[in-house]
Amino acid sequence: MATDLEVLGQTIKRAQYRNHRAMDAALREIGVSLVQWDALRAIDRMPGASGHELAVTTFQSDQAFGTLAGRLEERGLIRRSSGRGRRVEHVLTDAGVRALTEGRQLARETLEDLFAPLGEAQRRELLRTLRNLTEEP
Incomplete structure (x- = not known):
């Protein structure tokens, strides 16, 4: 019998939703949302990246990322500066690095709980x- 692809798609979405909710709740402890923390991770991986590059990496529109970056800058977590042409570059501040570090510890604990039902071999196979x-052909 063939796998019901609609059920498969919904199950993936349900797993992602569960991950998102758990991570958001854990990160609230340090005063950031999952979306904000994801932006901090992207900026950490790509210091000096443009808003467009970061929007693509974080699965957001340019406008949505720009709004998010403005909030992160207001909170002192990132700094934006003019690059070549109209490019705006992004870097973490010391406060942003601290939030990212604290978030990583909370994420590790949360993800351990989320993936606890799976053994290491199952985790590797799922990954x-x-x-x-998801990888480009």
Whole structure:
């Protein structure tokens, strides 16, 4: 019998929703949302990146990322500066680095709980399978 692809898609979405809710709740402890923390992670991985590059990396529109970056800058977590042409570059501040570090510890604990039902071999296989679905051909 063939796998019901609609059920498969909904199950992936349900797992992602569960991950998002758990991470958001954990990160609230340090005063950031998952979306904000994800932006901090992207800026950390790509210091000096443009808003467009960061929007693509964080699955947001340019406008949405610009609004988010403005809030992060107001909170002192990032600094934006003019680059070449109209480019605006982004870097973490010391406060942003602290939030990212604290968030990583909370994320590690939360993800351990989320993936506890799976053994290490199942986790590796799930990661391999999801990469097969999401990596560019």
